[in-house]
Amino acid sequence: MSDKKENSTIDQILSRIYGNGRGWAFSRKDFALLGNADLIDKSLSILAQKGTIRRVMRGLYDYPRYSKWLQQSLEPDIDQVAHALARKYGWNIQVTGNAALNIMGLSTQVPTRYLYLSDGSSKTYLIGAVELEFKKARYSLLNTKRQDSALLVQALDSLGSANVGQAELQAFARYLAPDKPLPAKTRNAIARDTQYVTSWIQQAIMQILELASSEEAR
Incomplete structure (x- = not known):
């Protein structure tokens, strides 16, 4: 693998990340058309090591939101993480309950649990102190x-x-x-x-x- 090809891939990945803005979460799947899996994985690993992106969990990253007031990166956007996982695994998902109100700004209460209906497998992930759960649901609910x-x-x-x-x-x-x-x-x-x-x-x-x-x- 040439350095030129690697740098070109990194530049293309960065362009897409910057285009989606801070808070965007993503996996290798989101860059599948830019090169083979090993090249994409290596490029993401390099960007994570540089601190440009952050590894949220195995195989999943985000472009961290940053607070000038706090002078630090904010916690991952759970809704972005949920949709990145959905794209990665080909799921259709739908957020439920208080999490939907929080995302829309109608609730100031920060949920400690986000529940999404999904046509994929039922799974639960822990993102920091927040529980992200996918519950298999009937298609009619999605x-x-x-x-x-x-x-x-x-x-x-x-x-x-x-x-x-x-x-x-x-x-x-x-x-x-x-x-x-x-x-x-x-x-x-x-x-x-x-x-x-x-x-x-x-x-x-x-x-x-x-x-x-x-x-x-x-």
Whole structure:
């Protein structure tokens, strides 16, 4: 293996990592088109040794988020880790419960356990002090194709219909469209993706999409 080829592969890997931004988690699988497995593994190992990326667990890395205030790297983004594992093993996954609320910014409580429904094997990983669990579920429970759709459905289900008022709807809308109105293409895609969910959740999502598509959400 020539140094030139190795350096070229590292540069391509870095370009993809930087393009995804800090917090992104990944495995060799995410760079499969850039070279053979041994070359990718060696390149990732070199970047980890340099401190550019961090090894989260065997075969999985992240580009650490950094706090200027704390002057140190932050803990891995568990949702990013979950999706990196899903890509690695070819799973479809969907976050559940309080973890969905936390990801969307509707809960300040940091979960010590993240549960994802999965069409793969049931597995549990320990990431620092956080438990990441994948639970095998029926395909019917994983029928949303978009990540934003899945988050909406699971977060609303976690809150329950009695606890979803105008303030919560506005918060969901701001998550979907923090800076500018939600594009019509995205709005229509989410609406199609959630048309067969529980009636009250579907109605709430339509209200959220209406708010996110206007200036009222900001």
